[in-house]
Amino acid sequence: MTGNDLFYALVLQHIPNMGDATAKKLIRKFGSAENVLKEKKSALLKLDGIGEAKVRDLQNKEHFKAAEEELKFIEKNNVQTHYFLEGSYPEKLKHCLDSPIILFSRGNINLNKRKIISVVGTRQITAHGITFCEKFIEDLEILNPVIVSGFAYGVDICAHKAAIKNELQTVACLAHGFQTIYPKAHKKYINQMMENGGFYTDFWSTDKFDRNNFLKRNRIIAGLSEATVVIESAEKGGALVTADIASSYDREIFAVPGRPTDKFSSGCNNLIRRQNAHVLTSAADLVYILNWKADEDPKPVQKQLFVQLDSEEQKVYDYLNEQGKTELDALALNCNFPTFKTASLLLNMELKGAVRPLPGKIFEII
Template identity: 40%
Template sequence: MDAEKHALLTLHLIPKIGNVIIKNLISYAGSAEAVLQLPKSKLIKIPGIGNQTTENILSREISEKASNEFLKAEKADVKIISYLEKDYPYRLKQIPDAPPLIYTKGFFPPKENKPTIAIIGTRNATEYGKKLTEEIISTLAPLDPIILSGLAYGIDIHAHRSALKNNLSTFAVMGSGIDVIYPAAHRSTAEEMQQKGALISEQAFGSKPDAFNFPARNRIIAGMADLVVVVEAAKKGGALITAELANSYDREVAAFPGRVHDTYSEGCNKLIKQNKAHLVETAEDVLYIMNWELENQATLKQKVLDLASFEEEEREVLNTLLQNDRVLPIDIISIKSQINLNKLASILLNLEFQGIIKSLPGKRYQII
């Protein structure tokens, strides 16, 4: 077993420690394994670490629990993925409070070059909301996007089922342990999703769907998405929390407007009124906001590149993109092309002006 990963899971399982404190501890000690080897006299002096947390870090019991988690994962065909591994979702890694580990079951990791759309809303979805969910997913299906939601009643489960109906990958972020399907009525959908998508949780095996787990679940949904679409929402609730988080992570947020006195349109209208969400009425609005093109449109505009007509470093950048499904984040382009970020930004801008590439959410670039 990977000792560093085991140490990271041990820290993750400590009650009320929090992801930011875990990262601070690792930064202080150099690694998760080194944190567990620190003496009590040093641990107690680290800001934010009290007596109880110090005792928990040194506890043999929690270390043994981590070992049991790995055994349970192996038996249940569950992957436990740390933020240090390549399979950890790239978008999620960018947020400041990303979980150090996630549990996944199914087809994982998601393809990073696919648009990822979180579709969320009230548990008390109206027929209007269900119809909007179906329409936006079916219209955007040619993009082959990943549909992300929370497996809850209402808009969430309708989004997952609409994705499956359109043969799309769909991922559910859970507020319970990966082995605790909540609500239980959605078990068959959760199982079907795993053929092309997956279940995701940061909670330990057996964790109940306690109320305080759901705001934490919502940040993962916001962090993994390029775009968060709020279909229907009351004035308060989880959908609005997710939208607020998405804004704080510099993700795009969109909302469908509704009638003034409709309870489950109040949240959407509020987001739009406060300029916290784009007003969308159709899937075409989403394409415009995100600068996305449907497959048939993209095919018409596809260009056969004559690389000989470009400068040497431009050729290097274009070759890098062509070798990686035509789309990559800027930091990966820099690593693969061996061009520093400052110079690379200038090259990308020039290629964008020429209409050769386009910028995408999450500082990614794609050959048009």
């Protein structure tokens, strides 16, 4: 994308009552943002959803001045830009009607052919929530996923830190531009985030933090990934909004169940009760539902000389040792375990270096 193309796309993005869906519709119709801004008024007014107010905004020179300033900031600060028609634009986000025409990033983000999940939840995460979040991400390490969240207090920063600890790429979606950071207490994590992933936002450098921005930010969190995981949430909260957006994008939703009396489990329990989310009790649940397999270039795992298996894992191991390669459902049937439990056992055994998955949900001992 040339500087000239970026400039006109920025002009279009700056128009407040245009909306991303309408902007993308116009760009596809006329071929480029520049063509849209130079199109005759009569041609624009013939389109559905384009009235006098929008046409006047397209001709407002204030948007051109603002775009000039933003372009200077982008070039001076080496901000990476991702246009919705280009290859660098996140693939899963392309399929969201209201995704931004331009996404800004900083860091070393690489989403190409990667497994991506969003992890969200309450800002008032409990000790139980922290323990689950850390163990959940640790158990996914072998699959080398990208962990997406919102860099806020609570579940968000817990997920980012767990990803960094396990040397996984992690991406924070911000509700403001790159001239500021919220919350300020999380500035100390910026360098680690940049080394292990980075930041996305569709807000401009002049956009300060505002709680009203969270809804717009949440659509990026939901749109980047193939599944959204809610660790903990009260009956109402931003995490549930993100889950609802993800559902509207036809993505999978997972929720960690809790006791009925726990305040910050009520939102998750409601998602599960209404059948709006899969029950998530371990990483194995997500791996099974999403049918994830190891990357072509997975994170290296050091095989133990003597693998310690519990009695149930040993039963699965013995069957594989005797019968050889076996499909998951057949393994569950012959070992007399539910399929979801067998999937969990196999994941634990894979992490211990005892078995490995093959295409078609087939497993064999190492």
